[in-house]
Amino acid sequence: MDTQPSARAGDEATVRAAAEVLAGDSGKGRLARLWPFLGPAFIAAVAYVDPGNFATNIQGGAKFGYMLIWVIVASNLMAMLIQMLSAKLGIATGRNLPEVCRDRFPRPVVIAMWLLAEGVAMATDLAEFLGAALGFHLLFHIPLVWGGLLTAVATFVILSLERRGFRPLEAVIAVLIAVIALCYVVETFLDRPDWGAIAYHGVVPRFRGTESVLLAAGILGATVMPHVIYLHSALTQGRIVTRDPAQLRRLARFEMTDIIIAMGLAGFVNASMLIMAAATFHKAGMPHVATIEEAHRTLTPLLGPASSWVFGISLLAAGLSSSAVGTMAGQVIMQGFLRRHVPVWVRRAVTMAPSLVVIALGLDPTRVLVLSQVVLSFGIPFALVPLVMFTHDRRLMGVLSNHVAVTATAWGVVALIVGLNFFLLYQTFLAG
Numbered sequence: 001m002d003t004q005p006s007a008r009a010g011d012e013a014t015v016r017a018a019a020e021v022l023a024g025d026s027g028k029g030r031l032a033r034l035w036p037f038l039g040p041a042f043i044a045a046v047a048y049v050d051p052g053n054f055a056t057n058i059q060g061g062a063k064f065g066y067m068l069i070w071v072i073v074a075s076n077l078m079a080m081l082i083q084m085l086s087a088k089l090g091i092a093t094g095r096n097l098p099e100v101c102r103d104r105f106p107r108p109v110v111i112a113m114w115l116l117a118e119g120v121a122m123a124t125d126l127a128e129f130l131g132a133a134l135g136f137h138l139l140f141h142i143p144l145v146w147g148g149l150l151t152a153v154a155t156f157v158i159l160s161l162e163r164r165g166f167r168p169l170e171a172v173i174a175v176l177i178a179v180i181a182l183c184y185v186v187e188t189f190l191d192r193p194d195w196g197a198i199a200y201h202g203v204v205p206r207f208r209g210t211e212s213v214l215l216a217a218g219i220l221g222a223t224v225m226p227h228v229i230y231l232h233s234a235l236t237q238g239r240i241v242t243r244d245p246a247q248l249r250r251l252a253r254f255e256m257t258d259i260i261i262a263m264g265l266a267g268f269v270n271a272s273m274l275i276m277a278a279a280t281f282h283k284a285g286m287p288h289v290a291t292i293e294e295a296h297r298t299l300t301p302l303l304g305p306a307s308s309w310v311f312g313i314s315l316l317a318a319g320l321s322s323s324a325v326g327t328m329a330g331q332v333i334m335q336g337f338l339r340r341h342v343p344v345w346v347r348r349a350v351t352m353a354p355s356l357v358v359i360a361l362g363l364d365p366t367r368v369l370v371l372s373q374v375v376l377s378f379g380i381p382f383a384l385v386p387l388v389m390f391t392h393d394r395r396l397m398g399v400l401s402n403h404v405a406v407t408a409t410a411w412g413v414v415a416l417i418v419g420l421n422f423f424l425l426y427q428t429f430l431a432g
Contacts, residue, residue, distance in 0.1 A: 051131020098336020
C-alpha cells in the first residue's frame with residue numbers, strides 16, 4: 001500500500017489521540033475520547049445491510065408481516081457478539097483470523113479453509129456487485145450491464161481511498177451507511193407502520209409453518225456473514241496498538257462501543273426493510289412480492305414516487321459500500337491464509353467478472369442474491385468455530401481471552417447458526 005506522510009496525517013492524529021485516551025492523559029469530553037476508536041465496526045457493519053438482506057427481509061415482511069422482526073433483533077445481538085470476538089482477536093494478537101488459522105492448523109486444512117473462504121467471498125461479492133448494478137438500473141433506467149460498469153468504477157474510487165489511510169475509507173463507508181439509514185427513516189415515515197405490533201413481535205418469538213422457519217434461517221444467514229468475521233480482525237490488528245494489559249482492556253471496551261453503535265444502526269436498517277415490506281405489501285394483501293425489482297415497482301402506487309426513489313438510493317448505497325468491503329475481505333483472506341498479496345484493483349477486476357457474466361446472461365438478480373446466501377451458509381462454521389476456539393485460548397489472547405460465560409454463549413450461538421443453516425441447505429436442495 002502506498003504511503004504519503006501528508007496524506008496519512010489524519011491517521012497519525014487519530015492514533016495519537018487514541019494513545020492519549022488509553023494512557024489516561026486526555027482531558028477531552030466523553031464523545032471526543034470515543035471518536036478515535038470509531039470506524040472498524042462501521043466497515044464490518046456494511047455486510048449486515050448489503051443487497052442480500054434486501055431480498056430476505058422483503059420476502060419475510062411481505063409474507064409474514066411483522067412476525068419475524070424478533071429474528072432480526074436476535075441476529076443482530078449474535079452479530080455483535082461475533083464481531084466483538086473477531087475485533088478482540090486482532091487487538092490481542094496483532095494478527096487477523098486467517099493468519100492465526102494459518103499458524104495453528106496443518107497446511108492441507110489451511111488450503112481447504114482458504115478455498116472455502118474464497119468461494120464465500122466470491123459469492124458475497126457477486127450479490128453485492130449485482131445489488132449496486134440493480135440500484136443504478138432502477139434509479140436511472142439504464143441497462144444492467146451499464147449499471148455493472150458504473151459499479152466497477154465507483155468501487156474502484158472507494159477502494160482507492162485505502163492509499164490515503166484508514167480514516168478516509170472509514171468516513172466514506174460511514175456516510176454510505178448513514179444514507180441507507182436515512183432512506184429507511186423516510187420509508188418508515190411514509191408507510192406508517194403499526195408500532196404496537198412491531199414492539200410485540202420484536203421480543204416475542206413466533207413461527208408460522210416451515211416456510212417462516214426457512215425465511216428466518218435466510219434472514220440469519222444474510223445477517224451473520226463469514227467474510228466480515230475474517231475482515232474485522234484485520235481492521236483492528238494494527239489500527240491502535242498497545243501491549244499494556246490495562247490499556248488492552250480499555251481498548252477492547254472502546255471497540256465494544258464502536259460495535260454496539262455500528263451494529264445497532266445496521267439492525268435498525270434491517271428491521272426497517274422488513275417493516276417497510278410488512279406495512280406496505282403484507283398490509284395491502286400482496287404477500288408474494290419477493291424480488292427487489294417488484295418491490296421497487298410496487299412501492300410507487302402504494303406510497304408514492306418518492307418511496308421508490310428512496311428505496312433505489314438505499315439499494316445503490318448498500319451495493320457500492322458492501323462491494324468495496326467485500327473486495328477488502330477477499331484481500332485479507334488471500335493474504336492471511338496464503339501470505340499472498342494481490343493489488344486491490346486486480347482483485348476487483350477479477351471478482352467483478354462473474355457478476356458481469358450473470359448480467360450478460362440475463363439471470364434473475366434477486367434469485368442470484370438468494371442463492372449467494374445459500375453459498376454463504378457453507379462457510380459460516382469454518383469462520384465461527386476457529387474464532388471461538390482462538391478467543392478462548394488464554395495463551396494466545398492474554399488478558400482479552402473470553403470469560404467462560406462468553407465462550408459458552410458463543411458456542412450456543414455457533415450451534416444455533418450452524419443448525420439453522422443446515423436446515424436452510426436441506427430445504428433448498430433436498431426438501432424441494
